[in-house]
Amino acid sequence: MALTKIGKEGITGISNSSDATFLTVDSSEQAVIKSEGGAVTTSLQQGLAKAWVNFNGAGTIATRDSLGVSGLTDTTTGSYAVAFTNSFANTNYAGSAGLCGFSDAGGESNSPVVMLTRSQSNPFTTGDIDIITAQRIGTAISFADPEYVAISANGDLA
């Protein structure tokens, strides 16, 4: 592995033993890396999850592990807010969530429901995501607290 050039314009190429450049950092500190197949390049910053958290939403709410998350708020049954350590540049980032592990009758054999919500027009703010979780048992859907909730957010930090 060889660092080929460092100048005021940035690191223009870091290559491997075959002299193939696999990382470039331009003068605006944007890192570009080669794809796995080597055919294209992709932005390193754009590909990173900027925040993620895995928490217990039942019993005593508790974070198992997280990155870029400053706070977790237990709002009410099946309702949580995840605050980011660093705000996003805008509300166009992509948040996603998953859950499992309800304690109510039926448990995991029934359908878990998770929604990212702030309002009907836009579920996100730059500083946090609100989520609600529910469980469908038969034809009834009701808010419920799952044991496992995982959330991640990808996008542009401020």
Next chain:
Amino acid sequence: MATTYIVDKDGNQIDASSATVPSDRHFRGAWSLSGSVISEDMTAAKVIFKDKIREVRAPLLDAEDVVYMKALEADDADAKAASVTKKGKLRDAPAASAITNADTIAKLKAAWDTSVLGDSPYA
């Protein structure tokens, strides 16, 4: 590690690490913060309890409609009367005096009538 906060039914917030919280979350929507102690507001808990009854009884009423229709088709007076009685108990379940008179969460949970509604979700 991220700090965890708890918000009560009125929007009051506290750091979870410094709060005393109820032992279970069955009546989470009724949590009320006073100082550093969170407890269940009984009025709000009863609303949640009655909503749970309505949720549970809905499919039971649907099933009983089928029972009644079969009794009607068979012109079985006893079966019709039994079905009417059962549907009446289901309809009256949220108005049970045991719910009204409950002054603790334990008594409220005990007010679940398993003979009418089946297994208690609070057991």
